[in-house]
Amino acid sequence: MHGWGIGVRIGQLSGEVFQVNQGSLYPALMRMLRRGWIRAEWRVSEKRRKARYYSLTASGRRQLTRETETWERVAQAMNGVLRTRSAEG
Amino acid sequence: MFWERLRHILPLRLRTLFRRSTVERELDDELQDHLEHQVAQFVGRGMSPGQARTEALKALGGVERRKEECRDARGMNAFDHLVRDARLAVRALSRNPGYTTVALVTLALGIGATTAIFTVVNGVLLRPLDYQDPSRLVVLKYRQSSTVAGANFLDFRSQSRSFEAVGAAEWWTPNVSDGVRPEELPGLHLSSDVLPMLGVAPLLGRVFTEEETHEGRNQVVVLSYEIWQRRFGGDSSAVGASLRMDGEPYQIIGVMPKGFRFAPFWATGARLWAPLVLDHRLTDRTGASLRVFARLKPGVTVEAADREMALITDRLGKEYPGTNPEGTAVPLMQMVVGDVRDALLVLFAAVGFVLLIACANVAHLQLLRAATREREFALRGALGASRSRLVQQSLVESVILAVSGGAIGLLVAWGGVRLLTELAPANLPRLEGLTIDPVVLLFVGGISLGATLLFGLAPAVAAARVNLHEPLKEGSRGSADSPRKRRVRGLLVGSEFALALMLLVGAGLVLRSFAARRGLDAGFQADGVFSAVIALRGTSHADRDRRAGFFEQVVDGVSQLPGVTGASAINHLPLHGDNWQFRFFVEGRPAVEPGKEPRAYFRVTRPGYFSTMGITMLAGRDFTRDDLASRAHLVIVNQSLARQQWPGESPLGRRLSVDNPATGADWFTVIGVTKDGRQAGWIDDVRGEMYFPNLDAPGPDDLVGSQSSFVSFLNPVNMTLVARTRGESMDLLKSVQAVVAAVDRDAPVTDVITMRQAVDEQFAEPRFYLTLLTGFALLAVTLAAIGIYGVMSYSVARRSQEIGIRLALGAGTRDAFGLIVGQGMRLAALGGLAGIIGALILSRYLRSLLFGVGPADPVTFLGVVVLLAVVALAAAAIPARRAARVNPLTALRSD
Numbered sequence: 008m009h010g011w012g013i014g015v016r017i018g019q020l021s022g023e024v025f026q027v028n029q030g031s032l033y034p035a036l037m038r039m040l041r042r043g044w045i046r047a048e049w050r051v052s053e054k055r056r057k058a059r060y061y062s063l064t065a066s067g068r069r070q071l072t073r074e075t076e077t078w079e080r081v082a083q084a085m086n087g088v089l090r091t092r093s094a095e096g
Numbered sequence: 097m098f099w100e101r102l103r104h105i106l107p108l109r110l111r112t113l114f115r116r117s118t119v120e121r122e123l124d125d126e127l128q129d130h131l132e133h134q135v136a137q138f139v140g141r142g143m144s145p146g147q148a149r150t151e152a153l154k155a156l157g158g159v160e161r162r163k164e165e166c167r168d169a170r171g172m173n174a175f176d177h178l179v180r181d182a183r184l185a186v187r188a189l190s191r192n193p194g195y196t197t198v199a200l201v202t203l204a205l206g207i208g209a210t211t212a213i214f215t216v217v218n219g220v221l222l223r224p225l226d227y228q229d230p231s232r233l234v235v236l237k238y239r240q241s242s243t244v245a246g247a248n249f250l251d252f253r254s255q256s257r258s259f260e261a262v263g264a265a266e267w268w269t270p271n272v273s274d275g276v277r278p279e280e281l282p283g284l285h286l287s288s289d290v291l292p293m294l295g296v297a298p299l300l301g302r303v304f305t306e307e308e309t310h311e312g313r314n315q316v317v318v319l320s321y322e323i324w325q326r327r328f329g330g331d332s333s334a335v336g337a338s339l340r341m342d343g344e345p346y347q348i349i350g351v352m353p354k355g356f357r358f359a360p361f362w363a364t365g366a367r368l369w370a371p372l373v374l375d376h377r378l379t380d381r382t383g384a385s386l387r388v389f390a391r392l393k394p395g396v397t398v399e400a401a402d403r404e405m406a407l408i409t410d411r412l413g414k415e416y417p418g419t420n421p422e423g424t425a426v427p428l429m430q431m432v433v434g435d436v437r438d439a440l441l442v443l444f445a446a447v448g449f450v451l452l453i454a455c456a457n458v459a460h461l462q463l464l465r466a467a468t469r470e471r472e473f474a475l476r477g478a479l480g481a482s483r484s485r486l487v488q489q490s491l492v493e494s495v496i497l498a499v500s501g502g503a504i505g506l507l508v509a510w511g512g513v514r515l516l517t518e519l520a521p522a523n524l525p526r527l528e529g530l531t532i533d534p535v536v537l538l539f540v541g542g543i544s545l546g547a548t549l550l551f552g553l554a555p556a557v558a559a560a561r562v563n564l565h566e567p568l569k570e571g572s573r574g575s576a577d578s579p580r581k582r583r584v585r586g587l588l589v590g591s592e593f594a595l596a597l598m599l600l601v602g603a604g605l606v607l608r609s610f611a612a613r614r615g616l617d618a619g620f621q622a623d624g625v626f627s628a629v630i631a632l633r634g635t636s637h638a639d640r641d642r643r644a645g646f647f648e649q650v651v652d653g654v655s656q657l658p659g660v661t662g663a664s665a666i667n668h669l670p671l672h673g674d675n676w677q678f679r680f681f682v683e684g685r686p687a688v689e690p691g692k693e694p695r696a697y698f699r700v701t702r703p704g705y706f707s708t709m710g711i712t713m714l715a716g717r718d719f720t721r722d723d724l725a726s727r728a729h730l731v732i733v734n735q736s737l738a739r740q741q742w743p744g745e746s747p748l749g750r751r752l753s754v755d756n757p758a759t760g761a762d763w764f765t766v767i768g769v770t771k772d773g774r775q776a777g778w779i780d781d782v783r784g785e786m787y788f789p790n791l792d793a794p795g796p797d798d799l800v801g802s803q804s805s806f807v808s809f810l811n812p813v814n815m816t817l818v819a820r821t822r823g824e825s826m827d828l829l830k831s832v833q834a835v836v837a838a839v840d841r842d843a844p845v846t847d848v849i850t851m852r853q854a855v856d857e858q859f860a861e862p863r864f865y866l867t868l869l870t871g872f873a874l875l876a877v878t879l880a881a882i883g884i885y886g887v888m889s890y891s892v893a894r895r896s897q898e899i900g901i902r903l904a905l906g907a908g909t910r911d912a913f914g915l916i917v918g919q920g921m922r923l924a925a926l927g928g929l930a931g932i933i934g935a936l937i938l939s940r941y942l943r944s945l946l947f948g949v950g951p952a953d954p955v956t957f958l959g960v961v962v963l964l965a966v967v968a969l970a971a972a973a974i975p976a977r978r979a980a981r982v983n984p985l986t987a988l989r990s991d
């Protein structure tokens with residue numbers, strides 16, 4: 008998927024809650040590229056321009072799993088705290 | 097996992113490095129594509145295309161900034177910035193051509209001179225000798241003398257355990273008499289172990305064997321590459337051919353490779369090698385003419401070998417009293433360079449000082465420039481450059497300056513090495529093959545880097561400290577001239593001064609030494625004397641009973657040439673020729689312990705020698721023809737010998753003998769006393785000297801050490817002709833050659849030199865060091881003067897406001913002048929003080945270069961201080977005059 012497409016997709020999947028800041032999208036992609044989590048290849052986009060299409064690498068997939076786990080742990084902890092609070096009123 | 101990442105990252109980074117424009121275009125394409133999608137979306141929502149574009153750009157938030165963020169995220173920062181800094185630096189430097197030129201020239205001179213001297217140090221002192229495993233080669237000698245007698249050498253060889261090979265070498269100058277003109281070639285007689293010991297295989301043929309070092313089998317010779325080329329045109333059929341030397345045919349059995357040299361000291365000119373025959377010298381312990389070389393066994397140290405030599409000579413000394421003083425083993429390299437090591441290192445240190453001064457000057461320039469660029473830096477800082485970036489920029493500029501200076505310096509060094517090789521005295525060892533090799537290149541790189549640190553650090557630190565607010569304010573003239581800054585500048589100039597003073601003291605001491613050398617009395621009149629060696633070996637006049645007659649005819653013939661006011665002959669010319677010493681016995685004195693007899697230089701002269709040479713006869717008379725004809729046993733001694741042996745009385749009529757009176761003396765009567773003169777080396781102490789008449793005496797051939805009587809030494813086969821002329825003495829050569837050829841066609845006339853040249857030869861080495869040291873000292877003083885001038889000028893410019901106020905308040909122009917000059921002189925004084933202390937400490941190391949002058953010579957120190965004071969005064973006075981001319985009104989008004 009190319010950069011524009013990624014932004015659109017994130018918006019879709021999150022029910023338009025996450026509006027990707029266009030300014031930070033590409034630098035973020037660059038950073039991930041540098042760490043080897045995604046790879047890029049050049050293709051002609053629908054607009055007949057050359058654009059870079061990104062895909063996950065094996066180590067990127069591993070990183071995703073790690074991040075997901077971390078997020079779930081945080082979410083659980085958050086829930087625990089909030090439920091307790093509301094219970095205390 | 098790390099390797100995976102590397103696999104991804106590396107191509108990325110390389111790509112960014114090498115295909116910059118492509119990468120930039122890709123980034124552009126990507127963002128354009130994104131924009132187009134955004135525009136499409138907005139248009140889809142009902143905006144006009146123009147509006148959509150504007151909104152899309154707004155949403156993205158500035159294309160350039162996003163690009164920069166992407167570039168940052170890409171992580172090529174460090175290198176990117178480096179390249180950019182380099183480009184900026186080059187542009188900044190080229191915008192200031194005056195400053196850049198001065199800095200580059202200063203650096204190039206400093207680095208170039210240092211590299212040139214280092215090339216010499218490397219080529220002479222550091223480079224290993226051109227033999228196999230040269231660090232294992234040693235010279236066996238006595239502590240006080242270098243030459244060994246035949247029987248002693250043989251005992252060294254048989255009694256030692258530390259060496260895997262021991263060999264000997266002896267001077268040999270064969271007369272080559274094939275072809276048009278007879279020629280004397282420089283060569284060596286070698287024992288069979290020497291060439292194999294060196295581990296260099298012959299280019300053609302072979303080296304000689306042990307069998308060939310015996311009488312009858314010894315007429316073989318190994319040629320050097322040069323002789324082979326010159327006389328045989330490099331034809332390989334030379335091996336096996338015959339060469340007529342000393343009247344005998346020698347078979348050429350081998351040729352050594354190009355560039356092979358032996359011996360590396362003492363007989364550096366030897367170009368052919370033949371076997372050393374010791375058959376007649378197996379028991380000779382007095383004719384010390386051999387030099388002994390050895391190769392250490394693996395695992396044996398030089399110290400162990402040295403100890404063994406001491407033991408061996410001790411044993412031999414007891415067995416044969418008076419023949420073997422304490423022996424020692426010395427590394428071959430030390431014999432080659434030992435004499436010049438100290439002097440070369442002094443030169444190296446001196447040029448190092450010059451480099452330090454040059455760096456200080458450039459650091460100064462950099463600081464001044466940094467001060468003027470404060471506004472620029474402040475602006476950049478305000479625009480977002482971090483301090484570390486500013487420092488990095490400053491350093492990059494310094495590096496570029498240093499590298500460029502180093503590159504130009506390399507050119508300077510190349511020229512300098514050429515110059516040095518031209519000027520260097522002929523006896524500077526290992527001069528040939530002095531090139532800029534990888535070691536030197538490494539050195540240049542190293543000191544360029546070091547220089548960068550030295551002069552780049554100060555401005556970099558200044559950049560780091562830059563005040564970001566002050567300089568930008570309206571009306572600001574840059575940050576105040578803080579005391580710290582003044583101190584740094586003062587320190588720089590002060591240390592320049594100290595270094596320059598130390599160099600001047602060194603140069604001054606060497607200069608006075610040189611003058612002291614020249615001041616020594618030669619003892620003879622050097623100007624207008626022509627000399628040449630005539631060697632009879634192998635000619636028809638080589639027979640004992642024909643030699644003296646030959647020399648008489650030649651001397652007569654030469655003395656009749658037009659322009660010649662006197663001619664004579666001597667066995668060895670003072671200063672230039674060989675120097676033999678014989679022990680002697682005085683009549684009527686008690687026997688002396690063997691080995692402790694007095695020794696004197698041994699000369700054989702023909703009548704008229706002293707008048708030809710201009711040597712004053714203090715008492716008595718010269719030999720006459722009648723003396724020679726009657727074979728009278730007479731001797732002439734010099735003042736020193738007379739004073740030593742017959743103090744307070746006239747030696748005339750006294751008798752001495754070279755043969756031991758106990759075994760049958762041959763007494764010679766003293767008939768004259770000459771004034772002392774230079775003998776072997778110009779600055780050597782004068783020793784006893786005895787002159788014997790050139791008698792033709794029958795007897796066995798006077799090979800050194802052979803068991804012949806002393807008298808046969810008075811009939812040498814070679815003599816040096818001397819002739820005093822009214823005009824230019826060198827013009828005599830052709831006429832002399834004609835005279836000699838008329839008497840004997842095969843007799844070569846060689847080693848032609850005038851006494852003036854022989855004397856000047858003695859000064860070649862001291863003059864070389866003097867020239868270099870003085871050159872460096874003057875360079876240093878010039879640089880230091882420029883340094884002071886620069887500081888003072890800057891100070892005046894900075895303080896013109898202050899000076900204007902003072903003047904307006906009533907101070908006289910003289911006070912302004914005095915203010916600046918006083919400041920300058922104070923700097924100079926402090927620096928000078930440090931310099932004097934430094935000079936006192938370091939001048940000790942100059943001892944090997946000094947003569948007649950102590951390292952703390954007050955005259956020199958005083959002279960240098962006065963000179964530098966004048967220089968400092970001048971350097972401060974010029975800007976000070978500008979200060980005095982400051983118009984108070986304009987100064988106060990200026991921004």
